[in-house]
Each structure stands twice: as structure tokens, then as C-alpha cells.
Amino acid sequence: MSHLAAAPAPSVRVRAPGKINLTLRVGPVADDGYHPLVTVFQAVALHEEITATEVPEGAGISLTVEGPQADRVPLDASNLAWQAVEAIARHVGLDPSVALHIAKGVPVAGGMAGGSADAAATLLACDALWGTALPREELAGLAATLGSDVPFALLGHTAVGTGRGHLLTPAMTRGEFHWAFATRDDGLSTPAVYRRFDELTGPTAPSVDDADDNGLMQALRAGDPTALGEALQNDLEAAALDLRPELARTLQIARDGGALGVMVSGSGPTVAALARSRQHALALAATWTAEDAADAVWCTTAPAPGARVL
């Protein structure tokens, strides 16, 4: 008697990028607890990879995670990928059952939106697996309900973010920029950094209505890393430094190493340094390691594409 091997369950693999904020201008906190932002997002070539596999109806959601920092990622409904399954299933009226596997390539809790990338990738993966073919604008609307950074992880490349950071306008760039990142095992909580921002700026933080990113946009269009380095700006940096004074040394080491620009990435504690070349990025990272100014170092390029099915 011959045995027919069971066909493997259908699955979909999606890749989504982490991000940096080349500028992050933060206005005074609004009544809903969120801060109005004007930010220039750029996706980096550090990726999350999500595999979504079909399971029998009613089986529910299962989640596994791999990667160097996997032990720091929740495996329950507090995971943004899990919430993404529930959000899209509710939206299309299907049973929220799927097996998710996340391969993490973005530093965890580092202000680089790895969890947001997982959420964006999961929306796209479920949409493809279930054959619901939602338009991109509908996926972006769902993404914004999951977190302010999630719509950008779908879009990728470079974009200006306004509102909570969820309203996006793509921006033109030329060429490739080289980055080195210094990460810390002990992450910073995004709400805690925004709260410290409020404490430091008081109730009269300047509005972001007049934010002017012309210099930065010109540097991006020209593919000019020196001008880009001079235009980097993060209004959350003072708050992150106040919570983690030791980051000042990490910033200074990169400046001394000739980085074209150095800043805290998003809400931190990752420090991002813009390098002249791949070799220069590797040298900056090696110096951080030698000076014991980081728990881990990463080198990559930007911009990178948004979430896409592989």
C-alpha cells in the first residue's frame, strides 16, 4: 500500500524593515495623550521576517520567535503581530486563526520599530494567506490602529510623517546611506520617553507647525551624506539622555570617530551614526565595541523597501 505525503499547509513569508527618524520634531502633548509630530522616516535594511501558516479554523493564533533577542519578545496577545491578526480578521470578518513565526532582525525596544514592522508584515501576510486582497490604503488604515509607526513599516523607503506619525507623504531620495547602530540590552519604553519630554519641555513645548526640513530634504534628493549628517535632529534625544546619561559617551565616541551625524534613534536607547562608507560604519561599530559603549552593534544601509511578500 502506498502512502501519499500530506501537502504542507499553505504559508506566506513577508519581510518588513526597521526605521530611523532622520528628523523627529515633537509638539506639545494633545488631549488624547499623543504628541503631534513632524518626522522624516527612513527604512533601514535590518528586517523582520514573518511566516504565516494556515491552521484549521478555530485553532486560534500561535506565535514563535527566533533571533538573538527573541527572549525579550512577548508570545501572547500583547505582541503587536498577534494584535495585527485580530485586527485584520475582524476587518474582513474571518476567523483569527494562523500560526506566526517571527525572525527578528531589528533590535528589540531600541526605538527602531521592530514590533511595528512585525505588525505591518503580519497584516500583509494574513491578507495574502486569506486571499482578501485589501487595497494598500485599507491596510494602512488598519496599521494606524495598531501603532503610530506601523503605517511607515508598510510603506518603507523615506517619508514625511505627520499627525501621530501615521500620516505619510513619500519623499524623494538618491543613493544609499551607511549607518552604524549601538544598541543596549536594557530598552527604553516609548511612553516613558515621551513623558520625560513633557517634563523637560513643560506645558509650552513649541508647536511643530513651522518645522522646516528643507535642508534635510535637499540633502536626501542630492544623495549628500555630509549635508544629511548636519540636518539630523531628534527632539526626544534630550529626554532619552536624561533617562540614560551613559548614552552621551556613545554619541561622543561616534563624533570622535568622524561620523557625519550622530543621534539617538527615535525614543532610544539606540544610538545611530551616519558614516561615510560601509568601511567607516564598520570602524565606528568596532570602536563602540572596543570602548564598551554598546551591548551590540549593527551596520546597515538605508533606505530600504516597505513590507513585501517574498
Ligand SMILES: C[C@](O)(CO)[C@H](O)COP(=O)(O)OP(=O)(O)OC[C@H]1O[C@@H](n2ccc(N)nc2=O)[C@H](O)[C@@H]1O
Ligand atoms: C518614537 C517613535 O518611534 C517615532 O517614530 C514613535 O512616535 C513611537 O511610535 P509607536 O511606538 O508606534 O507608538 P504608539 O504605540 O502609537 O504609542 C505608544 C505611546 O507613545 C506615546 N506617543 C506615541 C506617538 C506620538 N505621536 N505621541 C506619543 O505621545 C504615547 O504615550 C503612546 O501611548
Ligand SMILES: Nc1ncnc2c1ncn2[C@@H]1O[C@H](COP(=O)(O)OP(=O)(O)OP(=O)(O)O)[C@@H](O)[C@H]1O
Ligand atoms: N512583535 C514584537 N516584537 C518586539 N517587541 C514587541 C513586539 N510586540 C510587542 N512588543 C513589546 O514592545 C516593546 C517594544 O518593542 P519594539 O522592539 O517594537 O520597540 P521599539 O523599536 O522601541 O518601537 P518604537 O520605535 O515603535 O517605539 C518590547 O519591549 C516588547 O515588550
